[in-house]
Amino acid sequence: MTNQLKNSKRYDVIVVGGGSSGLMAAINAAQQGVNVLVIDKNRKPGRKLLLSGGTRCNVTNRTTREDLIKHIPGNGKFLYSALNQFDQEDIVEFFESRGVELKEEDHGRMFPVTDKSQTILDALLKELEQHDVTFKLHDPVDKVLYDLDEKKVLGVKTKSGETFQAGSVILAVGGKAYPKTGTTGDGYKFAKAAGHTITQLYPTEVPLLSDDIYIKERTMQGVPLRDVNVTVWDENGKPIVEHNLDMIFTHFGYSGPAILRCSGHVNQYLERTHAPVCHLSIDLTPELSQETLKAQAENQRDKQVLTILKQWMPERMAELICTQVKIDPANPYKQMIHGQVDALMQYIKAFPITAHGSKPIEKGYVTGGGVATNEVNPKTMESKLMHGLYFCGELLDINGYTGGYNITSAFVTGTIAGRYAAWGSFG
Ligand SMILES: Cc1cc2nc3c(=O)[nH]c(=O)nc-3n(C[C@H](O)[C@H](O)[C@H](O)COP(=O)(O)OP(=O)(O)OC[C@H]3O[C@@H](n4cnc5c(N)ncnc54)[C@H](O)[C@@H]3O)c2cc1C
Incomplete structure (x- = not known):
């Protein structure tokens, strides 16, 4: 030498x-x-x-x-x-x-x-x-x-x-x-x-990949969500991390600042547990509690569900939530039964998504x-x-x-x- x-x-x-x-x-x-x-x-x-x-x-x-x-x-x-x-x-x-x-x-x-x-x-x-x-x-x-x-x-x-x-x-x-x-x-x-x-x-600050149905069907591609709270959950239902920033639906999964910040944690979780997917949730209205949402909706009970939801999120997100809860977005809010209201609120405060990985380290x-x-x-x-x-x-x-x-x-x-x-x- x-x-x-x-x-x-x-x-x-x-x-x-x-x-x-x-x-x-x-x-x-x-x-x-x-x-x-x-x-x-x-x-x-x-x-x-x-x-x-x-x-x-x-x-x-x-x-x-x-x-x-x-x-x-x-x-x-x-x-x-x-x-x-x-x-x-x-x-x-x-x-x-x-x-x-x-x-x-x-x-x-x-x-x-x-x-x-x-x-x-x-x-x-x-x-x-x-x-x-x-x-x-x-x-x-x-x-x-x-x-x-x-x-x-x-x-x-x-x-x-x-x-x-x-x-x-x-x-x-x-x-x-x-x-x-x-x-x-x-x-x-x-x-x-x-x-x-x-x-x-492992890749960090990278978009996440998902097989969630609306991702595969590309019905949500390009929909942005402003100032939402994204949480990454562990196998015991405990939050690993949460970030309050913007995000966006893409043709392969999820991206935007909140998702990029969560990505390293998702990759580490998948690596550690070998689970097929990592569960995340989106709080679409971090500033408003479920009670406030309910009270605001109740004050407008004659309006269509979609009209009420559109105050808090983009129209396509509102439609997606209605599909998940199995309610007709054109129906008046007052026609919903208690169980449906609860499910609706649950989806607004913790809309569940999954990720099975991320774009590679090079990206x-x-x-x-x-x-x-x-x-x-x-x-x-x-x-x-x-x-x-x-x-x-x-x-x-x-x-x-x-x-x-x-x-x-x-x-x-x-x-x-x-x-x-x-x-x-x-x-
Ligand atoms: C698109 C993009 C935007 C970013 N924006 C920001 C930002 O705004 N703010 C921020 O804080 N971070 C940002 N980052 C991250 C940040 O740029 C990096 O973390 C940081 O530059 C790392 O510095 P480094 O010196 O370790 O590596 P680098 O800055 O990447 O430098 C490594 C150097 O080593 C050289 N090299 C590699 N192998 C060899 C070899 N065998 N022989 C000789 N030379 C070699 C490479 O050519 C390169 O010039 C961004 C990253 C990317 C990809």
């Missing part, structure tokens, strides 16, 4: 992957005065970052520490020590102090004022240029070289056959979601070669699972198994909801990995 590296160029820190976490890692390493090489398989760095937030880049979320962690359901707590060193407010400060103005939108989501992710990427690249960071592009890393006896990292070998030595190697190659941006899951094999465990990978926004966090030092992002090996970004078993939480996690872990990798490379 050492022979392989004989004539290779030496850097203090090599960052494998020039995406959100890798660029931030390289900046933070270079700021410590060490020489840094960033290797990416693409011709240009930051491809996914450019696509992010609908090409506007939802760069972080201005919220409390607790809320931030709550919105990172995949091991958010692992980030506590890292956030003590660099948090969402530091991300805002990082960009604003470099002349990039940010603005806050709904739910604390932060975007560049330009509405262009290119602004964010340009700021990162400018900083890297100022610190003379070297880039090697369009040449994927094929192998990370380890001294397995000494348990330390030695360097990397690229597909073109070039080798580079370094005291520290940071793996920032992302997960498996959106592979056309370069994230084809290469990091898992690099981590495994160092002895790391890769937890079960998801984020990868669930990854390098087991208990094998990584949360203060430094260094491997507990291989000296000089660091992890950051989506390659780790960390995943957040949409809303700026994933780029936040990438920037936070990247910052910490970069700093400690630089300090580590001195030793």
Whole structure:
């Protein structure tokens, strides 16, 4: 192994992957005065970052520490020590102090004022240029070289056959979601070669698949539901998670923000139980209790059932509920018997749906699972198994909801990995 590296160029820190976490890692390493090489398989760095937030880049979320962690359901707590060193407010400060103005939108989501992710990427690249960071592009890393006896990292070998030595190697190659941006899951094999465990990978932030009859018959395709409460249920009828956002019926199942947020939990449930489907329910009127609904309907008892329901939901949803309850939507509300009223209210407050899976990981926004966090030092992002090996970004078993939480996690872990990798490379 050492022979392989004989004539290779030496850097203090090599960052494998020039995406959100890798660029931030390289900046933070270079700021410590060490020489840094960033290797990416693409011709240009930051491809996914450019696509992010609908090409506007939802760069972080201005919220409390607790809320931030709550919105990172995949091991958010692992980030506590890292956030003590660099948090969402530091991300805002990082960009604003470099002349990039940010603005806050709904739910604390932060975007560049330009509405262009290119602004964010340009700021990162400018900083890297100022610190003379070297880039090697369009040449994927094929192998990370380890001294397995000494348990330390030695360097990397690229597909073109070039080798580079370094005291520290940071793996920032992302997960498996959106592979056309370069994230084809290469990091898992690099981590495994160092002895790391890769937890079960699953798609998150992804639309759900369903065989519910109206999905198969495509009668509800395109119907949106605004501000509904979607709950995922476990095998004991206990709620796993609930989200109050929009959703939409599609030709294959369900999508929209509330569904995307539930998707990782649905996939984990299906994986854990091997059940054929996961049960979810939709509260179509989270703001109105059953009693309020009943009272409001009673006040309009001469009107048609459909007319009353249309006040609370789209017409096609109202018709679907009438079909499920087996009542004629054209009938006056007053003609319904007690049992029918109760069933109607039940369907409005907890309309049952099922999902048997989701679109594949490649179609998801984020990868669930990854390098087991208990094998990584949360203060430094260094491997507990291989000296000089660091992890950051989506390659780790960390995943957040949409809303700026994933780029936040990438920037936070990247910052910490970069700093400690630089300090580590001195030793
Ligand atoms: C369409 C879309 C929109 C998104 N929008 C948002 C958003 O607005 N806000 C948010 O918080 N999150 C968003 N996310 C998620 C977020 O972009 C990612 O979680 C984040 O970029 C992960 O950062 P990373 O550094 O781990 O990986 P990436 O940013 O994907 O970078 C990984 C890099 O590694 C390179 N690479 C891979 N393998 C190799 C190899 N063998 N050798 C060399 N290089 C390699 C890749 O080419 C890539 O450049 C979005 C995701 C998608 C798909």
